[in-house]
Amino acid sequence: MYDVTIIGAGVSGIFMAYELTKRYPEAKIMLIDKGKKLSERNCKARSKQECLCDVCDQYIGFAGLGKSEGKFNYTNDFGGSLGRKIGTVQAEKLMWEVDRILCSFGGEEAELYHTHSPELEVSAKSVGLEVLTTSVRHLGTKRSHHVFQSLYEVLTKRIDLWFGTDVYSIEKSDSFEINTSKGNIKTKKVVLSTGNSGSEWMYRQCEQLGLLPGPARLDLGIRVEMRENQLEAILKDTFETKLHIKREAFEGTTYCMNPNGRIIRKYQHGLVMPDGQNKREQDKAGNNLNFTLFVPSFYSSKEEADLVAQQVIGGINRGRDRIVVQRLQDLKKQQATTSHILSSNSIVPSLDGEAGNLIDEVPNIYLGALREFFDSLEKLIGEPIDEETLLYGIDGKFYEAKIPTNDSFETDVTGLFLIGDCSGETHSLSQAAASGLYAAKMI
Missing domain, CATH: 3.50.50.60 (FAD/NAD(P)-binding domain)
Known part of the structure; x- marks a missing residue:
């Protein structure tokens, strides 16, 4: 016994x-x-x-x-x-x-590092963002x-x-x-x-x-790949940061921020998603920074949440390892990114995704949340987000029903x-x- x-x-x-x-x-x-x-x-x-x-x-x-x-x-x-x-x-x-x-x-x-920055917290609050702090090992x-x-x-x-x-x-x-x-x-x-x-x-x-x-939660979000130096203004005192945005229709949080990192494929629940890998896991540091803005949704059961994940992520995968990538500039123009455009993009994609149009692939709440987040982020860093920033659809975080x-x-x-x-x-x-x-x- x-x-x-x-x-x-x-x-x-x-x-x-x-x-x-x-x-x-x-x-x-x-x-x-x-x-x-x-x-x-x-x-x-x-x-x-x-x-x-x-x-x-x-x-x-x-x-x-x-x-x-x-x-x-x-x-x-x-x-x-x-x-x-x-x-x-x-x-x-x-x-x-x-x-x-x-x-x-x-x-x-x-080494243990910390993301706490009082100065950043004040600046973020002034543009409608909240900084979530942590100590990291x-x-x-x-x-x-x-x-x-x-x-x-x-x-x-x-x-x-x-x-x-x-x-x-x-x-x-x-x-x-x-x-x-x-x-x-x-x-x-x-x-x-x-x-x-x-x-x-x-x-x-x-x-x-x-x-x-009981009820269950599912987080989905666009993974962003941008110039590594674009966020220097907010990362000068920390290795990474976690920003939270809350509006009437949604709230979202940045996760897994990887300066000089790359994007890799993540396999969970039979689905394929873009995931971030830290520079410490690579042979050499990259030139890009990546993170995901996750937006949570709540469902009456785990089965319902899993069904939504299968429909959204599985719909993009199409039974294979398909992940869609689009330039920010093309998203704003509501036009597809082509493989030809992607091949000459100044921000070189670290993941071999399929060029396309996220508007046709991803529910609008996740794209709308990202646009509003970028509006606040531009005010925070004091410059426009590079329009050749790359957007990957779609990342997911799964939770258990309690x-x-x-x-x-x-x-x-x-x-x-x-x-x-x-x-x-x-x-x-x-x-x-x-x-x-x-x-x-x-x-």
């Missing part, structure tokens, strides 16, 4: 397991994941057609999305609602505890791999870990019985930490236990907990990890 069984070895599950072993060294802990050990997560496919994984390990397996660039934002301003759930002071304290743990496993080699892919491998080596000596394991059912009586592809497990408590990748499975399990999800949990992340089924992104409360590595620490303290 296990004391606690954690299903999902992403950052929330890892940090919870680590904290449990410190607080309760005699407890019997199991950590299960459908994916592979970190050392075996080697998929480098550049498209879903090239991927030969039964379960693609770009997103699934030990460390989950923490295996990617390992960007930890320590803030309550964005990245989830953990602060509203457990209190902003406690949430911030736990995020800094996450940082301390990362540093104890080699993360201190990545950006590990990078190689260092992130080292940090999480070191955590794995500690955990493997203290708990049981099963990889490549399918969980078929979770049944509740006095305790829980988990039926898996490797046999049955009896456990006193169950923690689901399956992230966004395991949402369909999680909803099925929760439904069988009488738990139903299944109600109490202040300890426990559901209405006694002994069943939801943490990390699958709880619907966190949307970032730092808040997900912090939720794991918190649940370990409360359980």
Whole structure:
């Protein structure tokens, strides 16, 4: 009989397991994941057609999305609602505890930087924008791999870990019985930490236990690629910034700003989207800066949100890796960008997209939001946005519909907990990890 069984070895599950072993060294802990050990997560496919994984390990397996660039934002301003759930002071304290743990496993080699700029906040407010601030520990892919491998080596000596394991059912009586592809497990408590990748499975399990999800959120937005020096006026004191715009019809936030970065393809939920890659992940720095302006929408269910994503993003993809790119100048003229025009553009695209017209591909709310954002941004930087700036359609951020949990992340089924992104409360590595620490303290 296990004391606690954690299903999902992403950052929330890892940090919870680590904290449990410190607080309760005699407890019997199991950590299960459908994916592979970190050392075996080697998929480098550049498209879903090239991927030969039964379960693609770009997103699934030990460390989950923490295996990617390992960007930890320590803030309550964005990245989830953990602060509203457990209190902003406690949430911030736990995020800094996450940082301390990362540093104890080699993360201190990545310099901590801050985006706070009082002068910029005042200037942004005067043009109708808000600056969201954070402190950032950006590990990078190689260092992130080292940090999480070191955590794995500690955990493997203290708990049981099963990889490549399918969980078929979770049944509740006095305790829980988990039926898996490797046999049955009896456990006193169950923690689901399956992230966004395991949402369909999680909803099925929760439904069988009488738990139903609520409304869901979906963020879509245009990824922008512009001259790297165009934002010098607002980036002189910070490596990046995060700007928020709110109007009567919409609100939007810039995410994943990458000075000297490039745009790559992101594969999630069978969809292909433009994503930003930091210059630290490249052999040499680029000449462009990129970011996405995400606009959130809310739906009655996760199924409805996923259907919209399939219609919008899937409609652009057309069953392949298609991403549309258009110059700002052509968008303003409501005309398509051609491949000939793109070949002579002064801002050279870092992603091989298909030249076209976003007006025909993207719902107007996202284009309208971007136009209004650019109007305010031009006032903030004191110059027009270069009309050869490139716009890519369309990026997406996916969220879980919330299944109600109490202040300890426990559901209405006694002994069943939801943490990390699958709880619907966190949307970032730092808040997900912090939720794991918190649940370990409360359980």
